[in-house]
Amino acid sequence: MSLPGITEEQIAELLTYATGSSSSQPSLLVGGASDRWYARISGELPKRFGCRTLLVTGVPTTLWSILESFLRNQSFLERLQCPVPRVYGRWPQYGIALIEDFGDIRLVDAISREPKRRNELDENAIDLLVRLHSLPPDPHLSYPARELAFDVEKYQYEFGFHVDTWLIGHHLGVSPTATERRALDGTYRWISETLAAEPFVFTHRDYQSTNLMLRDDGTLGLIDFQDARQGLRQYDLASFIWDSYVSKSDERRYRITQYYRTAAGVTDDPDRFDALLRIAAIQRKLHDAGAFVYTAAHRGKTEYLVWVSDAIGIATDLMIEFHQCHDTGAMLAEWMERKRQAMRE
Template sequence: MSELPDGLHEFLADSGWSDAAIDPIPGDASFRRYFRLHRPNCEGAMLMHAPPPEEDPRPFLHVAKWLSDHGMRAPEIIAARPEQGWVLLEDFGNDRMRDWLDLHPEGEQSAYEGAIDALVELHRRPPGPFSSYDMATYQREAGLLTEWYCPAQGLNVDGDGYVASWEAALAPMLPRQARGVTVLRDYHAENIMLLGDPATRAPQGLIDFQDALVGHPAYDLVSLLQDARREVPEELEAAMLARYLEQADAHDDFAADYARLGAQRNAKIVGIFTRLYKRDGKPRYLDYIPRVWAAMERDLKHPALGPVADWFTANIPDELRRTGGGTIT
């Protein structure tokens, strides 16, 4: 067993879980760590350690409460000591959507239908008490590509032109997200838990939502349907987008905004995955970049992305674009 964090046993004792067996489970791309707890003759629980100063669990607790209060399936919070990074929460089990689909590919349609329906329900709620997804945030995220990916490829690019191209592409969209919906920001098959019988589109548990903002309803759709970590066939993407539009009150420019946010999010992810390798020594994320790059290239074909597409043509060599971003060393 890997070394347990200081303070774990004290927190469990204060929470009434001192007799629990502790099973560390793999973490994610952050500093967070997770442990599955088991007690005799009792349901288990999940322990999250999000240690300061690198992590702060208070946003997670804030969003979890809002989601639960509004009828969404966030995990129940059993106990928390946020100043030390400890959160004890409901265990949603083992049926993470991505893992379940690896074993049950025939259930892909129903699983994605359930994920779309959950988003429809979320978007019918009033937007949460969260910060707005504004231009500065979109620009900061898109800028991760020029901050990390371009230097890693030895590219000397037009940084000011990059910012200006995104300003031109995204500005028409901002008025359409004025009312806004709660945007979970990392809504994809690794962060959706299938509860009950996955084949019947049972309620889906939400995790990893601590960065929620109020923004455009297309953002989480892009996150789900242009998944960096799992191949989503283009036909399924189109069918699920149509399913969402059948149920939602969407505007005429929704397809254009979907492409805008697809390109923006995928540019961000290319930058993040490069950073995870160059700064944090996590090379496995490089394997996902070709998939992300391919989705971004599809998004850039939409006329709404004209300024950004022109920038890519002028600044990113064709060879890198054809090979899904090229090899990063």
């Protein structure tokens, strides 16, 4: 069995460390949208691990910083007893780490298999989110979730890269006129400055049903937190409520929002809280749409293109609710409709 970018000798070294023998073979798992890959090690594992399987996760050595961010954030989260995978070993020279295996059942899978438990699972996810948002920064640790922030510069970068380059330019095939460019830039600036002005909390950055694992004990475990940073609390909540992989009715979104406000003890004006939630959702869904296109083009994972239209639809529907970005939302919706018509021809 081969692993991406790893030699047979390196695999043998890893297996000997994990199992005491190089005879077992890791099984490569289907990955997500990132550059990381995963493989499962099973068999007779030493008692020190306290489990029956382990995961190897890796990146090309040139991208070690991605995995290093995961490991540094993991140290912070584990110290505060958050449900994150334990780390058993790391080999930067090979671009790999050995971590705890949370299994194969994601929240999206659990909801599909047991729809009657959906309210319970939603509430469990929000309880965990409230816990994350209450985490105090640790000034004694160096980790990206404390050192990075959703500031204006970050939002502007995402609009430029994901939205302008990949969504509008590559996917929709549009070269905006000078007037359209001014409208886009004005909308980007308004959203960026509005969101960046809010108080910061620990933000997972991709809090959705594919990054929450249902563990053997029935509790949720958190994965893929390498991009965590400081940001407004509505960002993660918007990511969960407008999850690309689990659709939610308006009534369910309202109920989840109210549950979050109560659990987190939020006393902000409800209308203002909801407005910020929707503005965060606009940014998130436009980013999602561009990221799906980028993932398909750059990594060959074309299965993500199926989610682009819905992401744009959510974003433009929300944009039309605000006078600051109403016209830009209508413009994006028109461009998307042209794309659909061209695809039908």
